[in-house]
Amino acid sequence: MNITERLDKLPTWFLNLVFLILLVIPMFQPIGLPIQINEMTRGAYRTIEELPEGSVAIIDYSVGPANILDLASGADAMIYHMFKRNFKLIFISSAADGPMFVEKYPVNVAEKLGKVYGIDYVHLGYFAGAEMGIAAVMNDIGTEYENDYHGTSLNEISLTQEVKNHEQINLAIYIGGGADTMISWIRQVNTPYNIPVVQVVGGTMIAQVTPYFPTQVSGILASLQGSAEYELLVKRPGKAIGGMDSLSLVYGAFILFVLLGNINQIKALLSKGVRK
Amino acid sequence: MSNTIRRMIPTIITFLIGMFTIFVYYIEVPSSISDGSSTIISWGTIIVALATGYGTIILLRNHVRKIQTRQPGEWIYSLTIAVTIFVFPLLYFIAGDTSSIYKLIYDLTISNIGLAVYAIVFFSLATSSYKAFRARNVNSTILLLAGLFVMLQIAPIGAAIWGGFPILGNWILNVPTPGAFRGINIAAAFGLIAIGFRTLLGYDRGHLGISEGEGMED
Amino acid sequence: MIIVSGRVIDFLILVACFITFYVYVYWAERGKTFKIRKIPALEAVSEVIGRAVEQGRPVHFTSGGTGSLSDALAPQLLAGVGVLSHISKTCAELDAKLVVSEVHPDLLPLVVSTIETSYQIYGRDVPEDTVTYIPRGRTYTIGAAALIQREKVAANFMIGPFTHEAVFLAEAGSEAGAMQIAGTARVNQMPFFATVCDYILIAEDIYAAGAYIQGTPKVLGTIVGEDPFKILMFCLLIIGVILATFNVTWLMDILNM
Numbered sequence: 001m002n003i004t005e006r007l008d009k010l011p012t013w014f015l016n017l018v019f020l021i022l023l024v025i026p027m028f029q030p031i032g033l034p035i036q037i038n039e040m041t042r043g044a045y046r047t048i049e050e051l052p053e054g055s056v057a058i059i060d061y062s063v064g065p066a067n068i069l070d071l072a073s074g075a076d077a078m079i080y081h082m083f084k085r086n087f088k089l090i091f092i093s094s095a096a097d098g099p100m101f102v103e104k105y106p107v108n109v110a111e112k113l114g115k116v117y118g119i120d121y122v123h124l125g126y127f128a129g130a131e132m133g134i135a136a137v138m139n140d141i142g143t144e145y146e147n148d149y150h151g152t153s154l155n156e157i158s159l160t161q162e163v164k165n166h167e168q169i170n171l172a173i174y175i176g177g178g179a180d181t182m183i184s185w186i187r188q189v190n191t192p193y194n195i196p197v198v199q200v201v202g203g204t205m206i207a208q209v210t211p212y213f214p215t216q217v218s219g220i221l222a223s224l225q226g227s228a229e230y231e232l233l234v235k236r237p238g239k240a241i242g243g244m245d246s247l248s249l250v251y252g253a254f255i256l257f258v259l260l261g262n263i264n265q266i267k268a269l270l271s272k273g274v275r276k
Numbered sequence: 277m278s279n280t281i282r283r284m285i286p287t288i289i290t291f292l293i294g295m296f297t298i299f300v301y302y303i304e305v306p307s308s309i310s311d312g313s314s315t316i317i318s319w320g321t322i323i324v325a326l327a328t329g330y331g332t333i334i335l336l337r338n339h340v341r342k343i344q345t346r347q348p349g350e351w352i353y354s355l356t357i358a359v360t361i362f363v364f365p366l367l368y369f370i371a372g373d374t375s376s377i378y379k380l381i382y383d384l385t386i387s388n389i390g391l392a393v394y395a396i397v398f399f400s401l402a403t404s405s406y407k408a409f410r411a412r413n414v415n416s417t418i419l420l421l422a423g424l425f426v427m428l429q430i431a432p433i434g435a436a437i438w439g440g441f442p443i444l445g446n447w448i449l450n451v452p453t454p455g456a457f458r459g460i461n462i463a464a465a466f467g468l469i470a471i472g473f474r475t476l477l478g479y480d481r482g483h484l485g486i487s488e489g490e491g492m493e494d
Numbered sequence: 495m496i497i498v499s500g501r502v503i504d505f506l507i508l509v510a511c512f513i514t515f516y517v518y519v520y521w522a523e524r525g526k527t528f529k530i531r532k533i534p535a536l537e538a539v540s541e542v543i544g545r546a547v548e549q550g551r552p553v554h555f556t557s558g559g560t561g562s563l564s565d566a567l568a569p570q571l572l573a574g575v576g577v578l579s580h581i582s583k584t585c586a587e588l589d590a591k592l593v594v595s596e597v598h599p600d601l602l603p604l605v606v607s608t609i610e611t612s613y614q615i616y617g618r619d620v621p622e623d624t625v626t627y628i629p630r631g632r633t634y635t636i637g638a639a640a641l642i643q644r645e646k647v648a649a650n651f652m653i654g655p656f657t658h659e660a661v662f663l664a665e666a667g668s669e670a671g672a673m674q675i676a677g678t679a680r681v682n683q684m685p686f687f688a689t690v691c692d693y694i695l696i697a698e699d700i701y702a703a704g705a706y707i708q709g710t711p712k713v714l715g716t717i718v719g720e721d722p723f724k725i726l727m728f729c730l731l732i733i734g735v736i737l738a739t740f741n742v743t744w745l746m747d748i749l750n751m
Binding site for chain 3: 064065066130131177179180191192204205207208
């Protein structure tokens, strides 16, 4: 087997080892490549900036163990931004795992900023019924929730006494990995009530949500890249920015391997012309 | 009960509930009727929850059988599963899902395993893409170039090499890709309506567990 | 009767679809035959299973790791069950070992019933452990992939709503040396199947699969009945693009009624 044939058929273990090493290097030696901010991330930032201070945002925080690292940094940056603008936040979750991560990540951000539970933010927990659940919450929060996540009646919480349904809500945010839930938020929130919707979603869902930007979805944070861009915008560097160096190295190596693996094909194309 | 009635009654129920749900979605009706539709739909959620319990029982039964027969190489994993099936619900009922012990065990097990599996999926995706990205013909060359440009748009290294990569990558993500997806979605929507039509009128009886071809004579 | 605002055109299109499908079914019952293009993935099912029988290796089927019969992904699950009935009949006929990994507990009885019905046609009993229930999530990703590789399947069918496990299962099947036929209507997973699998069913192909396999004129009529609307949508798209270029909005206003 000559060198080009070897490059065409690199073993899986070799590829994985190279990627693993390149993922780890920036943890010890950050590179700091400049990050370009794309229009969808700017759209999300602009939406929050242009809403009046003290607006109410409802956040479907539906991350799971698989996508928490992808999305949590961007979500944290966005929540930080909203708290800085004195937004009132209502956390709900269409995923069963979501509430536990709400307690771990957004609540942490709130506590560091000195926000008061029940006044500045509230965590209602999981709601069943997916799209029907979203419709029910927007129609009347009380139909889906009697108590918050900690068991306190909504009638005893200041924020939920003020915010009853879509009329008091100024922004809806979906943070998660459910492609269908992502679209449900557009259908059940933006279409009937014209409430701006922002999405923080994984990389595989970008192509599905992009057609809705900017008319029905005001902003999109796309996976780790979007999270890093948002951290830059709010000037709060975090794990996402740190991860972009690893991403650059791994993508660079991947592209190199693909190009090297295509040497035989390129040679054939040059000598015989493009075949159908 | 004859086969005809065994098939006819579920088909009639399917038709009535399907048409009621469609009617309520499109026509302005009093809230008592639309609440009825929401209730029927929520029955589905309840049935899924019950079915999850049924599935867990089947899972437990299969693994208990492996433990009883000491199936070589497998019974110890079956024992782990069987123990886990009881530990989490017990913890939930004793301490609640907001307790620190529940969260600790969740973080140590499910959270970490989920992250590990997601990471393995990345490596799997990378190696399968490496094998798939070959310029064998025009279509696969286009796939290769589109993939490369989008990757160079995402990673900062692309902009560092040439400023045109993010522009090209963004164009691919914002113009041909959504266009193609919209076309697929529109066609799929009519396919969905057709399958709904067939299900409502009983031409398709897969939802009743009736094999294709069987019962089509009526 | 008043139609809910914002859904008028949807309703009219739905009614028009139902009427058109019924008309095509009526024509089919009166003897009109319809020709539809071949779907290579479905034509290849027998070939793929036959290859598995020759190699003495099993056939694997799975219907995806997400969705349930009570949500918007139910049609994809039912479409998968429709294809499964054909696969199980072919396996029973050719005496191929079938292994099914099932994630949806509400679909489990349908899957078992479908396989039993198919096997009964050929007078065979369904072997124990044909259907393995694997809870959804990462368990399914790893469990189904492990099943594919442990059993060294020669044919891997993946039809239904998939999430990130799509690429992992396809890669597992590829490493096991299986011929793979996959289909999903979830557009973000289609590219992974397209790059790894031998045959793919794209979006509406899986909804048409059950009807295509049955092949009865009545049911084929509903597939053919979709064509007038696709042509209508195509025309609307062209007209819409031209009007939008000149900032004319009446078409959008009508469609938003």
